Amino acid sequence: xxxxxxxxxxxxxxxxxxxxxxxxxxxxxxxxxxxxxxxxxxxxxxxxxxxxxxxxxxxxxxxxxxxxxxxxxxxxxxxxxxxxxxxxxxxxxxxxxxxxxxxxxxxxxxxxxxxxxxxxxxxxxxxxxxxxxxxxxxxxxxxxxxxxxxxxxxxxxxxxxxxxxxxxxxxxxxxxxxxxxxxxxxxxxxxxxxxxxxxxxxxxxxxxxxxxxxxxxxxxxxxxxxxxxxxxxxxxxxxxxxxxxxxxxxxxxxxxxxxxxxxxxxxxxxxxxxxxxxxxxxxxxxxxxxxxxxxxxxxxxxxxxxxxxxxxxxxxxxxxxxxxxxxxxxxxxxxxxxxxxxxxxxxxxxxxx
Ligand SMILES: Cc1cc2nc3c(=O)[nH]c(=O)nc-3n(C[C@H](O)[C@H](O)[C@H](O)COP(=O)(O)OP(=O)(O)OC[C@H]3O[C@@H](n4cnc5c(N)ncnc54)[C@H](O)[C@@H]3O)c2cc1C
Numbered sequence: 001x002x003x004x005x006x007x008x009x010x011x012x013x014x015x016x017x018x019x020x021x022x023x024x025x026x027x028x029x030x031x032x033x034x035x036x037x038x039x040x041x042x043x044x045x046x047x048x049x050x051x052x053x054x055x056x057x058x059x060x061x062x063x064x065x066x067x068x069x070x071x072x073x074x075x076x077x078x079x080x081x082x083x084x085x086x087x088x089x090x091x092x093x094x095x096x097x098x099x100x101x102x103x104x105x106x107x108x109x110x111x112x113x114x115x116x117x118x119x120x121x122x123x124x125x126x127x128x129x130x131x132x133x134x135x136x137x138x139x140x141x142x143x144x145x146x147x148x149x150x151x152x153x154x155x156x157x158x159x160x161x162x163x164x165x166x167x168x169x170x171x172x173x174x175x176x177x178x179x180x181x182x183x184x185x186x187x188x189x190x191x192x193x194x195x196x197x198x199x200x201x202x203x204x205x206x207x208x209x210x211x212x213x214x215x216x217x218x219x220x221x222x223x224x225x226x227x228x229x230x231x232x233x234x235x236x237x238x239x240x241x242x243x244x245x246x247x248x249x250x251x252x253x254x255x256x257x258x259x260x261x262x263x264x265x266x267x268x269x270x271x272x273x274x275x276x277x278x279x280x281x282x283x284x285x286x287x288x289x290x291x292x293x294x295x296x297x298x299x300x301x302x303x304x305x306x307x308x309x310x311x312x313x314x315x316x317x318x319x320x321x322x323x324x325x326x327x328x329x330x331x332x333x334x335x336x337x338x339x340x341x342x343x344x345x346x347x348x349x350x351x352x353x
Contacts (some may be wrong), residue, residue: 001029001030001054002099003032003095003096003099004030004031004097004098004099004300005031005033005034005086005097006032006034006100006252007034007102008034008102008103008104008237010103010105010271011043011103011271011283011285011286012271012286013035013101013289013293014063014286014288014290015285015286015287015288015292016138016193016268016270016293017033017064017291017293018064018294019292020297021311022104022293024096024297025222025300026300027034027283030070030146031067031069032095033063033072034073034074034076035063035072035073035144036072036073036074036076037060038063038073039060039061039062040058040063041059041060041126042060042351043059043282044347045055045347047123047129047131047153047157049126050129050132050136050160050161051136051161052136052164052246053160053322054135056130057254059126060126072092072095074090075090075259078131079100079242079243081161081243081264082196083226084097084098084100087099089247094295097131097266098266099268099296101267101268101290102239102240102253102274103270103273103293104236104237104239105271105272106273107124107125107234107268108120108230108235109233110233111232111244112209113209113211114210114211115210116148116208116210116211117165118211119211119212119228120148120211120228122230123157123231132227132229135162136227137225139168141225142167142168142169143169144224144227144318145169145170145225145226145227145228145229146170146171146172146223146229147173147228147229147231147260148173148206148230148232149171149173149175149232149233150172150173150174150202150231151182151232152233153231154174154178154231155172155180155191155318156318156319157231159195159198159319159320159321160319160321162198162200162320162321163300163321165226169201170201171203171217171223171225172201172202172203173216173218174203174204174205175207177204177205177208178204179192179195179202183328183333184328184333185334186254186333187328187335189321190326190335190336194324196253204209206219209231211228218227222247235251236253236272236273236274237263237273239249240252240253243261243283245263245264247275248275250275252274252276253269253274253275254275255274255275257307258295258305259288259291259292259295259306260295268296270289271284271288272285278311281313282315282350283316287311291311294308295308314329315330316328316341317329317340317346319340323337323340324336325337325338327342
């Protein structure tokens with residue numbers, strides 16, 4: 001038997017799994033999917049968990065129930081690429097692999113800002129978003145929340161918390177001169193206007209010097225604060241960063257056109273862990289996962305894999321609470337209810353695998 005192990009059942013890992021099952025798995029291949037959670041997490045919705053607007057069960061999906069898959073729900077602690085073995089925290093089992101897919105996602109990048117790791121909340125893992133939701137939910141009336149970082153996740157977190165709690169004082173620290181710097185100026189203006197109308201204070205040209213238990217110091221001014229949420233950057237999962245292979249300047253693993261590590265072609269890397277010309281996203285991870293499934297299906301049958309086609313992303317959608325949003329669709333900027341409905345539609349589809 002050949003052991004094919006998928007590390008991480010997120011947006012990339014689940015697509016590899018579904019692609020393999022859909023195309024048929026040769027009888028001599030055993031698939032094991034490893035995830036620390038016994039469900040597929042809809043990470044793009046973690047802002048709702050952080051704001052307490054949605055039940056947890058609405059942000060997770062059962063993994064497929066299929067006799068051809070073995071699941072292992074445990075936290076991976078080491079990937080030994082020399083002996084091709086995976087070990088776990090709090091579990092003595094060791095899993096061997098012949099083919100490995102690394103889809104462990106990402107974690108916060110604190111950019112060496114003092115106190116940021118210790119004193120900020122996060123939305124980069126289910127457990128962390130849950131903890132953020134508890135911290136925000138437990139705030140007394142008129143409590144103060146600061147969100148550091150005004151990219152897509154920071155915008156969604158800030159607006160969802162506003163919709164959840166009208167009483168809170170919410171401040172968003174934006175490194176640039178306008179929010180969502182990668183988006184069209186019309187979208188930037190719409191989002192800025194939403195924050196103005198909904199009483200979310202936005203500070204531009206932010207430069208957070210340090211974070212304390214009860215405050216954030218930015219450009220020489222310290223703001224007293226109850227909860228600070230970090231959305232100011234991500235980096236690949238620490239296990240991916242620890243692998244002894246070439247990385248790009250963002251510490252993502254460099255892969256070839258088949259998403260393989262060039263020096264060990266039985267290891268595939270997808271999603272937030274893999275070097276790419278595109279910014280990390282669920283959409284990118286999913287498309288890479290589908291392509292890796294195609295490549296593996298050929299290789300497992302002893303055939304030459306076809307070179308994957310260039311990836312074409314469909315655009316990005318973001319929410320401003322439950323009835324407003326923004327996004328690029330077919331290279332056009334959209335704002336208001338339409339992109340918000342489109343985002344709900346995408347979520348509906350992803351819940352149905
Ligand atoms: C608030 C927010 C909003 C976002 N909105 C969008 C959006 O609108 N559109 C978009 O395209 N992208 C969005 N993203 C980004 C997107 O969620 C990620 O790029 C995407 O999830 C990456 O997919 P992945 O498969 O690489 O990793 P993930 O989907 O993160 O999956 C990683 C998996 O690995 C598991 N795992 C991690 N560590 C271990 C371990 N040690 N042992 C075992 N299992 C482990 C996790 O449980 C998880 O299931 C958003 C992100 C956030 C935080």
